[in-house]
Amino acid sequence: MANKQSRKIAIVGGSGSVGSPTVEALLSHGIHTVTAISRSESTAIFPSGVTIKEGSYSDEEFLVEALKGQDVLILQLGFMALNSQIPLISAAAKAGVPWVIPCEYACDNRHDKLNEEIGLMVMKNKYRAQIDSLGVSSWIGIVNGPWFDWNFEKSFMGLDIKTRKAKLFDGGVKFNTSTLSKVGKSLAALLSLPDSKLSAFKNDFVYFSSFLVSQRDVFDSVLSATSTKESDWAIESESPDKAADAAKEAIQQGNRMGNVDLLFATLSRVGYGGDYEAKAIGNNFLGLEQEDFNKVVKDLVEMMEQRK
Numbered sequence: 001m002a003n004k005q006s007r008k009i010a011i012v013g014g015s016g017s018v019g020s021p022t023v024e025a026l027l028s029h030g031i032h033t034v035t036a037i038s039r040s041e042s043t044a045i046f047p048s049g050v051t052i053k054e055g056s057y058s059d060e061e062f063l064v065e066a067l068k069g070q071d072v073l074i075l076q077l078g079f080m081a082l083n084s085q086i087p088l089i090s091a092a093a094k095a096g097v098p099w100v101i102p103c104e105y106a107c108d109n110r111h112d113k114l115n116e117e118i119g120l121m122v123m124k125n126k127y128r129a130q131i132d133s134l135g136v137s138s139w140i141g142i143v144n145g146p147w148f149d150w151n152f153e154k155s156f157m158g159l160d161i162k163t164r165k166a167k168l169f170d171g172g173v174k175f176n177t178s179t180l181s182k183v184g185k186s187l188a189a190l191l192s193l194p195d196s197k198l199s200a201f202k203n204d205f206v207y208f209s210s211f212l213v214s215q216r217d218v219f220d221s222v223l224s225a226t227s228t229k230e231s232d233w234a235i236e237s238e239s240p241d242k243a244a245d246a247a248k249e250a251i252q253q254g255n256r257m258g259n260v261d262l263l264f265a266t267l268s269r270v271g272y273g274g275d276y277e278a279k280a281i282g283n284n285f286l287g288l289e290q291e292d293f294n295k296v297v298k299d300l301v302e303m304m305e306q307r308k
């Protein structure tokens with residue numbers, strides 16, 4: 001990607017699931033100054049080339065000092081620590097940081113039907129509202145769909161490699177999904193754009209995607225990667241509509257895994273915003289290569305089978 005702009009980038013959560021590939025990708029550009037802000041009690045490890053500032057996420061003086069002179073604050077805190085964003089966003093405003101990338105990394109936040117169905121997504125709105133109300137920093141919200149590798153490894157997509165059990169969505173449609181590495185590379189490429197191009201994304205969402213696939217596409221790729229036939233698997237099949245209803249009931253009964261089932265069932269339903277292909281930012285624009293879907297699946301399957 002020609003015409004890059006170097007930036008001073010602070011990152012919180014930079015050793016986490018999406019934080020690690022983001023830091024790696026930022027460093028790979030060789031032009032940015034990367035500062036990891038981390039908790040004093042954290043066991044986080046960062047690659048060489050990263051400046052580390054340790055303190056408390058509720059210590060305003062520490063945060064403002066750490067954020068002074070930074071061009072960007074990337075927030076990549078774990079789901080249970082989302083509220084730690086509040087003092088960080090406030091400190092970013094006090095330090096005059098122009099750009100904040102809040103914790104989003106979810107599905108299409110602009111899709112009303114999807115937002116109505118998935119209550120967890122709406123939870124992140126207040127952090128963007130906080131940035132807006134402070135009126136100093138601009139935000140960019142990352143939409144990346146479910147993280148492909150992260151969810152696949154945890155068998156959240158209904159395919160259990162170990163036990164050869166599959167819960168298939170009968171008639172499930174295609175949805176966008178991104179690998180963690182693609183999210184990190186896309187975000188690093190975005191933040192390397194010159195101001196003239198980056199400003200187009202101000203206070204808006206940007207859509208990253210590795211693949212547009214249905215759960216059936218994933219299963220077909222798994223069959224090929226495992227050299228198995230459907231008859232080797234114990235298969236349950238249900239429409240995504242029915243699966244979504246069952247997941248809602250499970251959530252009501254206090255089963256938190258129901259949220260995962262509800263997400264994939266909803267993304268597989270017709271008209272629920274799982275497919276945001278038309279909004280996805282192109283690889284050409286970001287200077288990225290298209291990943292090979294079957295290779296990604298094969299590598300994941302091999303890694304999981306070695307763990308058996």
Ligand SMILES: NC(=O)c1ccc[n+]([C@@H]2O[C@H](COP(=O)([O-])OP(=O)(O)OC[C@H]3O[C@@H](n4cnc5c(N)ncnc54)[C@H](OP(=O)(O)O)[C@@H]3O)[C@@H](O)[C@H]2O)c1
Pocket residue numbers: 012013014015016017018019037038039042043044057076077078079080081084103104105106107144145146147148150151
């Ligand atoms: N699209 C998807 O499929 C998907 C899946 C999972 C998560 N997400 C979203 O992605 C974002 C990042 O999630 P992640 O899974 O990458 O995060 P993570 O790996 O669970 O955690 C990232 C960092 O958060 C900090 N942290 C963890 N627990 C904390 C606590 N109790 N108090 C304060 N800080 C804490 C730690 O940083 P330090 O130790 O350096 O302080 C940690 O390295 C979240 O917005 C989450 O909702 C999306």
